[in-house]
Amino acid sequence: MRRNIIAGFMAVLLLASCHNNEKMLDILADYNNSKEAKGYHFGDKLELPKEVTENAESVTISFGDKETNSFVIDPRFFTLGDNAVTFTIKTKGGEVLNQDATINVFAKNPEKNMTYQIVAEYPHDPKNFVEGFLAEGNIIYESDGLDGASQLIKYTLGSATPGMVKQQPAGVFSEGCAVVGDKIYQLTYKNKIGFVYDKKTFEQLSEFPLPNVIGEGWGLTYDGKNLVATDGSKNLYFLGINNPSKIVKTVSVAGNTETFEQLNELEYHNGFIYSNVWHRPIILKINPTTGEVVGKFDFTKLTGENDRGESENVLNGIAFKGENMLVTGKNWAKIYEVAIK
Structure with a gap:
């Protein structure tokens, strides 16, 4: 009991x-x-x-x-x-x-709402599914995606006709690109490799495996010391120039009240990294040391004028012409030059 x-x-x-x-x-x-x-x-x-x-x-x-x-x-x-x-x-x-x-x-300080004024418009081939976009003066280098249609092209701003084209094999989906000296680096979406080309001839010089932690190649830029890549997450991956398969450091990005996932096309300018966010009509201005978003551009109007009702025709091109920003997107018919106020 x-x-x-x-x-x-x-x-x-x-x-x-x-x-x-x-x-x-x-x-x-x-x-x-x-x-x-x-x-x-x-x-x-x-x-x-x-x-x-x-x-x-x-x-x-x-x-x-x-x-x-x-x-x-x-x-x-x-x-x-x-x-x-x-x-x-x-x-x-x-x-x-x-x-x-x-x-x-989150970042301690609220990001600034950046304002701008459109100062010029240029033609852009609406067949181009833009993944990488950069400018050297009036020369545009562009990496276009999609299986069977991927390419690296070079053209003069104001002309939609490329002066040089590097077609990719059918199984390669091209992504972001960056110029480093006399070379062009280009990522691929799911192929887990990147390519290095001669900038003058587009001859392929080499290829490299992406670091294991980078599941997919998205955006790419050059900060004067390292390549900086995105993979659709909140992270910026800094890669060695001599060994792009090596991650030098990783910086995560957030604003004052929001985490920004799906960072995509990148551009480095005057100490800051600019990134669009996939499927959102915004461009972020990011402190690359801390990952804090210090500014945000709203391109809702331009996106609505260019997406033609197609959800994948998103804002996805950032470059700089002097102190003005060049903006375009996937299958857009125009490139816009905007003065930042």
Whole structure:
């Protein structure tokens, strides 16, 4: 009889413990969800609910193979944008509880809404599915995508007829491109390789495998020291010129209230990186050291005038002509020169 009473008592304790653990995780989940949209900034501290801290012997936060028991938003562990983490709670009763969460880290300063004025319009071949776009004076280098139609072309601004064309094999989908001295570097979408060409002749000089962490090639630019690539995530990948298969550093991008995924076509100009966001009619001005978005251009009107109702005819071309920006998109019939105010 006594044995049955003890067993029953232990069962009650176990049920109570399980209930308390579930309640603790529910409270932590509600807390994390309430903070996700508002986000944090570097230096902020997570103030976990007392229902968690008072019943926990320890709480750690894991980031893949890294972990910390500090609740401070520390750049050694967190990046700008969304951070997938796991809370591990060791209760005072000896149980170990795990809960996944997303912690958003935003830039401290609001980005400036950049204004501009259209000062010129130029023809652009509407058959070109623009993936990479850059200018040297009045000379345009453009990488166009799609299987069976990918190409690298060169033409004079104001003429839609290319003066030089490098057709890609049918199985290659061309992406971003960048000029470095007398060479052109070009990414591919899903082929996991990049190409290097002679800028004057378009002769292919070599190819290189993309770093493993880059799942897809999207945008490419050159900052005077490194190639900078995107893969459709929130990250800017800085690649070595002599070894583009090596990532020198990774910088994550976010604004004051928003994480910017799907960074695409890139352009480096006067110390900043400019990037469009796939399927959004905006161009971001990014501090390449911190990843903070310091400015944002709204090209909704130009996109609406050029997409002809096709969802894939997106804004996707950024270059600079002096201090003016050149803007175009996939299958657009025009290139716009805009003066930044």
